[in-house]
Amino acid sequence: QKEVEQNSGPLSVPEGAIASLNCTYSDRGSQSFFWYRQYSGKSPELIMFIYSNGDKEDGRFTAQLNKASQYVSLLIRDSQPSDSATYLCAGDRGSTLGRLYFGRGTQLTVWP
């Protein structure tokens, strides 16, 4: 079982819609979760991190964490064509080693 799993997509939404990206994790000891955006041919860019149950909002982005159900999600409101990218979910394992486990990513396309 993979530590972090994402729907591989691709996900396609119209401009202005809400894009919802989901991720599940297997280790109940995991504490920290991260969302990265990766444009084609580029390196991942950190866009959100969340440590506590509930929602965390930053502009058009909202990260949601539900530790009881072991899932993390990213909502992108008012989606723009420039949001078209692959989104990577990552989590730790609650140990002190600090390494992150990455999902395979969900490819998002926002069409005008």
Place this chain on the structure above:
Amino acid sequence: DGGITQSPKYLFRKEGQNVTLSCEQNLNHDAMYWYRQDPGQGLRLIYYSQIVNDFQKGDIAEGYSVSREKKESFPLTVTSAQKNPTAFYLCASSIRTGGSEQYFGPGTRLTVT
């Protein structure tokens, strides 16, 4: 400007040659990481280092070697023992280990023929 630099951006090598990829950061981060990304795949951890002169193997360390002689630098050597070296190599760093966010360099795309 603070950040992570990787060089070169593109690297071409013949099979059987060792090659070293550079990673430097001026963020004063303690921890550094090397990942490999193949098309359609997630990131796979090669090696990571929490402090100077210490490093640990990740999930796919075979055929790779690293050193951490300075806090700012974490070079990766891809040896001839690595069976499928062609990939996108990403270096990252974080303030500390234990769940802190990681920031990535621009990456090096290695092609071995």
